[in-house]
Amino acid sequence: QKEVEQNSGPLSVPEGAIASLNCTYSDRGSQSFFWYRQYSGKSPELIMFIYSNGDKEDGRFTAQLNKASQYVSLLIRDSQPSDSATYLCAVNMFGAGGTSYGKLTFGQGTILTVHP
């Protein structure tokens, strides 16, 4: 079983729709969870992180965490063509909220395409 697993893609949504990206993780002791966006040929850029159960919203992005189910998701509202990228879920299996060790385990990524 992979340590961090993302829903298989690619995912294609029309412009303006909601894109839903999912991620599960195997280590129940994981503390911090991250969503990164990676454009082709570029390094990842952080979208948001979450470490408490529930929802965390930032603009068009909402991260949801359910530690009991070992599940984290990212919703992108009003998707735009510029959101087309690979989305990487990452888990910090050693850190705790506010004291990140920084060692991340990444999922395999989900390719999102937003078509006009």
Place this chain on the structure above:
Amino acid sequence: GAVVSQHPSWVICKSGTSVKIECRSLDFQATTMFWYRQFPKQSLMLMATSNEGSKATYEQGVEKDKFLINHASLTLSTLTVTSAHPEDSSFYICSAPGGGETQYFGPGTRLLVL
């Protein structure tokens, strides 16, 4: 925000040569840096943790004698791929943790070994 740079951004070398990649934190100090490798259409895989003033910690399956890491100062870590071979061709990315949960990624170095 904090910036991490990498040099070079891309490099092409002949098989058997060694290649050095630099990772610098430009406006903050980093006692720890991370080196990742990403093959085409795959995710980032952590190779090693670079520790200022001490030996690097390598992930399982990563040859420490092939991938030499030196954390020379609080702002510089280097990764040297020794005797590079075509299978080492990849996208190498470093990162440095910032405050709280933030981690800053460098822009990456694309290595092509002929």
